[in-house]
Amino acid sequence: MAKPILDGIVVCDFSWVGAGPITTQNLGMMGATIIHIETHKRPEILRMTPPFKDRKPGVERSGYFSPRNANKLGLSLDLSKPEAIEVVKRLLTISDIVINNFSFGVMDRWGLSYEDVKKIKPDIIYIEMPPQGRTGPHKDFMAFGALINALVGATFLTGHPDQKPSGTGTNYTDHVPVPGHLTFAIMAALRHRRKTGEGQFIELAQSQAGVNMVSAIPVMDYAVNGRIQQRMGNRHLELAPHNLYNCKGERNWIAIAVYNDQEWESLKKVMGNPEWANNPKFATNEGRKANEDELDAKIEEWTSAKWHRQLMDELVKEGVRAGVVHSCRDVTEDYNLVQRGFWTYLMHPEAGVALYNHSPMRMSKAPVLSTTPANMIGQHNQQVLRDLLKYTDEEIKEMEEKGVLN
Amino acid sequence: MGSLSDIRVLEFASPYGGYAGKMFADLGADVIHIEPPEGDPTRFVWPFYKDKPDREGSLKYLYHNTSKRGMVLDITRPEGQEVFLELVKTADIVIEAFNPGFMESLSLGYEILKKVNPKIVYVSITPFGREGPYADFPGSNLTVSALAGWLYLAGTGNNKPALAYGEQAYMMAFCYAASGAMAAFYDAEATGEGQVVEISMQEAVVTACENACQYWDLEKIERRATEEIEAGRNVYECKDGYVSAMFSMGDNRYLWDPFWQWMKDEGRPDLAEIFGSEDFRGRAYRATDEAKQIFREKAEPFIKQFDKTYIYIETQKRRTVCYPVNDPKDVYENEQLNYRNYFKKLYHESLGGEVTYPGEVYYLEKMEWGLKPAPTFGQHTVEILKELGYADEQVGALKEGGVVIG
Numbered sequence: 084m085a086k087p088i089l090d091g092i093v094v095c096d097f098s099w100v101g102a103g104p105i106t107t108q109n110l111g112m113m114g115a116t117i118i119h120i121e122t123h124k125r126p127e128i129l130r131m132t133p134p135f136k137d138r139k140p141g142v143e144r145s146g147y148f149s150p151r152n153a154n155k156l157g158l159s160l161d162l163s164k165p166e167a168i169e170v171v172k173r174l175l176t177i178s179d180i181v182i183n184n185f186s187f188g189v190m191d192r193w194g195l196s197y198e199d200v201k202k203i204k205p206d207i208i209y210i211e212m213p214p215q216g217r218t219g220p221h222k223d224f225m226a227f228g229a230l231i232n233a234l235v236g237a238t239f240l241t242g243h244p245d246q247k248p249s250g251t252g253t254n255y256t257d258h259v260p261v262p263g264h265l266t267f268a269i270m271a272a273l274r275h276r277r278k279t280g281e282g283q284f285i286e287l288a289q290s291q292a293g294v295n296m297v298s299a300i301p302v303m304d305y306a307v308n309g310r311i312q313q314r315m316g317n318r319h320l321e322l323a324p325h326n327l328y329n330c331k332g333e334r335n336w337i338a339i340a341v342y343n344d345q346e347w348e349s350l351k352k353v354m355g356n357p358e359w360a361n362n363p364k365f366a367t368n369e370g371r372k373a374n375e376d377e378l379d380a381k382i383e384e385w386t387s388a389k390w391h392r393q394l395m396d397e398l399v400k401e402g403v404r405a406g407v408v409h410s411c412r413d414v415t416e417d418y419n420l421v422q423r424g425f426w427t428y429l430m431h432p433e434a435g436v437a438l439y440n441h442s443p444m445r446m447s448k449a450p451v452l453s454t455t456p457a458n459m460i461g462q463h464n465q466q467v468l469r470d471l472l473k474y475t476d477e478e479i480k481e482m483e484e485k486g487v488l489n
Numbered sequence: 490m491g492s493l494s495d496i497r498v499l500e501f502a503s504p505y506g507g508y509a510g511k512m513f514a515d516l517g518a519d520v521i522h523i524e525p526p527e528g529d530p531t532r533f534v535w536p537f538y539k540d541k542p543d544r545e546g547s548l549k550y551l552y553h554n555t556s557k558r559g560m561v562l563d564i565t566r567p568e569g570q571e572v573f574l575e576l577v578k579t580a581d582i583v584i585e586a587f588n589p590g591f592m593e594s595l596s597l598g599y600e601i602l603k604k605v606n607p608k609i610v611y612v613s614i615t616p617f618g619r620e621g622p623y624a625d626f627p628g629s630n631l632t633v634s635a636l637a638g639w640l641y642l643a644g645t646g647n648n649k650p651a652l653a654y655g656e657q658a659y660m661m662a663f664c665y666a667a668s669g670a671m672a673a674f675y676d677a678e679a680t681g682e683g684q685v686v687e688i689s690m691q692e693a694v695v696t697a698c699e700n701a702c703q704y705w706d707l708e709k710i711e712r713r714a715t716e717e718i719e720a721g722r723n724v725y726e727c728k729d730g731y732v733s734a735m736f737s738m739g740d741n742r743y744l745w746d747p748f749w750q751w752m753k754d755e756g757r758p759d760l761a762e763i764f765g766s767e768d769f770r771g772r773a774y775r776a777t778d779e780a781k782q783i784f785r786e787k788a789e790p791f792i793k794q795f796d797k798t799y800i801y802i803e804t805q806k807r808r809t810v811c812y813p814v815n816d817p818k819d820v821y822e823n824e825q826l827n828y829r830n831y832f833k834k835l836y837h838e839s840l841g842g843e844v845t846y847p848g849e850v851y852y853l854e855k856m857e858w859g860l861k862p863a864p865t866f867g868q869h870t871v872e873i874l875k876e877l878g879y880a881d882e883q884v885g886a887l888k889e890g891g892v893v894i895g
Contacts, residue, residue: 259697264851273675292851
């Protein structure tokens, strides 16, 4: 195996909760050394949010926190102490990237603004990820991922048409829209630095990543056509059938998406060519779309008497785009993901054996995966302070006594 | 300098769209969008500019292909394959989303391409991966979202889930494809050797499942959406639509206290008394059915009398959070985005009018981000062939044989 791509890159990571840690996880899986700075005095909210190992709460037991914090070194610092800021400054001299998602002014107060950090490390790549950007009337507005979803249209546009907007049921923008774009930008900045010797400032406004990813086309549609698109359950703007259908049992659904007449013929074949399906009004996509309510009702009548997994097997064999609606239990047991080695179990000192995932960026030469479990707060203080930052044992002991490492 | 202008990306048109190439192109890379003679499939999808079906007017095509150059090339023909191999010699990255094995069947797989250009980075995007038990399954945004577990989360109880708007399975794959391509390119520049970056949409989507897989792993719970786990945290109706509230978050009081104090400021000391009670200020009580019922009866009518912008601003003033559930029109008219000149208008000669686009995802201090209109059908075919050194008569022969269009 070749060396990981970011071998030797050091990230000074102040980020917490959602979009920041997932971004640095992407970098960590590619081999960067991520120094995850936390404090015992105020553990981040995900560390205290379920699920917990054996349902026992504890800051080192959260399965919300753990999967996004693999491959990181834990350094605990009480940043209200000037000595802790001095440690950060020494860390910055060996860092390539510094990232935070604090509210405005926090880094400035610590003397760690971009201007300050540049004096310590002239070629630093300095990342801020404010919810709505650093300028403008709403620049100081507080936000969480679920609320950015609402702001950018994801919530409004997702749900069943006869019900209130539901969104994705997750803090979606935190998971891929923000870290997906930011990882790209960081790689571009690293390449720029290697070519020119220059670091730079990167700002990623989370709302803007959200619009680009989720609501771009409906917003363009409004701007040029004056149309306000609405949520439409599981239907497609143009295609039919395209929906979820009840199957035997509880919470058992199958997704079926027919893209053309040939696929419709295949679906008909699996359904046993029932008479209703041969009605000419269903012969073309246009006709199927125009009679979608009836079409969906007929298909569901058929699927309701079937087991969803068996149905998927029969449908995909005939080339129909079909998929079982997996719960996350099913996903952890999914044949494809398991066979591809997507899941891995890592031993955590306190939480024991727990589930971690492979990066969705699979590379033929370089490994991109979870190798070490989530860091505990301050777990790697010795390693970071002594081995990386060259503090003496005496100095470290003094810091411990003064509460700098709390 | 200051952009990706020295990077060349060859991207094949796909039914999924071209967002991965767009990420490179908007930062200045020379992205050549290669279409088959029948055209990029996204040219024919709804909605269209001014609702007029036209090969140049699909908003999806226009959005996904900004800042690229366009070429029409038939790679199923030997002459087309030769042209493609000439292009590969000049390129850094190839991005394709064909069925597994398609490029190999044309003798254009990575093993062949790397003989022509050892530094080439080859990015493959497929629904379920190039290898594995589902490799040959037909895929779609809906069925991949279902098999990745993400869809299951968008619903509560036994209710049927609702698909996220905007083909997010594809969009997530593109984010990781672009990030992986940039990372592998960064590596290839240093080592002289490219590699294959494989993106499975299913794997990309699993990363959006938040903590749900860990809920199964650690607590044996099949998690669904978490809305209304506490009174004060849900989507609520207001005067002109809906708002997404996060007045409550566990035992934290910093969001809850300003909420009931706001009720007092609005002349409702009676409500402030109820919701400011010791009971309501803790998570345990707010999670009870009784508390949720009281919230529905007393707090929801309070919220309903205001419009969403008013609620948004008033709650932010008090440092609690309740965001507007914006529709596409609201997003387009959003004060903050417009202050930041986020939306960009581009004039399209082929349409005789302007199209509005979402703007920057990120600001990179040393790299220029910008939008140019997507290429018209075959717009740069001849220009690109000439750059490769094809003489006029060779270009003419390729055009006459239908191998290229332009």
